[in-house]
Amino acid sequence: MGYIGKLLSIIPVILILLIGATISLSGSGLYVLGTDGNVPSEESTYVDDLVNWISNAANYGSHHPGIIYSDPSAVKDSIMDAASPPEDPAIVFFVGHGEFGAVALHRVYLIIDNNNNIVSDNSTYSATVARRVHFVFLHSCFLGAEIGGFFTIPSITGPIPYHYGMPQAWLHTTIISPNGYENPDHTGYVFIGWKGPAPFLSADILGANDTMYRFIGNFFDKLFGYYTLPASSVNQALDYASHAVFGEYTRFDETPLYSGFSLDGMDTSMIVYGDGSYDNW
Numbered sequence: 001m002g003y004i005g006k007l008l009s010i011i012p013v014i015l016i017l018l019i020g021a022t023i024s025l026s027g028s029g030l031y032v033l034g035t036d037g038n039v040p041s042e043e044s045t046y047v048d049d050l051v052n053w054i055s056n057a058a059n060y061g062s063h064h065p066g067i068i069y070s071d072p073s074a075v076k077d078s079i080m081d082a083a084s085p086p087e088d089p090a091i092v093f094f095v096g097h098g099e100f101g102a103v104a105l106h107r108v109y110l111i112i113d114n115n116n117n118i119v120s121d122n123s124t125y126s127a128t129v130a131r132r133v134h135f136v137f138l139h140s141c142f143l144g145a146e147i148g149g150f151f152t153i154p155s156i157t158g159p160i161p162y163h164y165g166m167p168q169a170w171l172h173t174t175i176i177s178p179n180g181y182e183n184p185d186h187t188g189y190v191f192i193g194w195k196g197p198a199p200f201l202s203a204d205i206l207g208a209n210d211t212m213y214r215f216i217g218n219f220f221d222k223l224f225g226y227y228t229l230p231a232s233s234v235n236q237a238l239d240y241a242s243h244a245v246f247g248e249y250t251r252f253d254e255t256p257l258y259s260g261f262s263l264d265g266m267d268t269s270m271i272v273y274g275d276g277s278y279d280n281w
Helices: 041-060 076-083 121-127 166-171 211-224 234-246
Strands: 021-023 029-034 067-071 090-095 098-103 106-112 118-120 133-139 149-153 160-164 190-194 261-263 266-268 270-274
Touching: 029 041, 029 076, 041 067, 041 090, 041 211, 076 090, 076 118, 076 121, 090 211, 106 121, 106 160, 106 166, 118 121, 121 160, 121 166, 133 166, 133 211, 160 166, 166 190, 166 270, 211 234, 234 270
Parallel strands: 029 067, 029 090, 090 133, 133 190
Antiparallel strands: 021 067, 098 106, 106 118, 149 160, 190 270, 261 266
């Protein structure tokens, strides 16, 4: 099983708050968010541990954000606060449930918070107008399925615009590379997500134990330059995590995470949109 959602048809609009800050003089920020209340107990422990792992990697890394927020039981206010941070640039990581739904016969995408409330792509888009969030990694089902776009909803007062797709929602643009790993667009904005279902952190898949727990933790170790590691770009961190978890691979695009595999009867893969060369915070 993984972070698999169900089809929904109603989307509310949402707003903001957050907890647990470590402060330095830099103006950059990191938001490490998870949901540990609506998953099996084993997975809940992995979520908590991963939030701590990433926070420590950032706090003690040689190239770290100035302000670090962590919340393993994130509610919609926490998530929306991360979408409109005061820090610039900001990095956001979220591990938890993702779903897709329908609005006016169009497919839309949703984050599910720790209380089973939803954060829609459209409400997130409304919060990211300042474009301070430069790197987003959503370890959730379906939320990387497409960059997105917009449509209008008819109403008696006139058409209402709706912006769909989590990459667009978080980065506030659709003008990004569809393959930011092989063809980074050097815009300084990058999104990582899943095209299909996302595995539980605790799942042993693809011949590796605790596959995604170890992959994501090692990714952030390398990204921030934890302990003796030199800091790196997003793509270099993906390569490092690939080798750390799978051994025989030295590049992310050599792994089944990139090429795709079957999970719960559905095809899935990790996708990088935008600028995989990003390393500026």
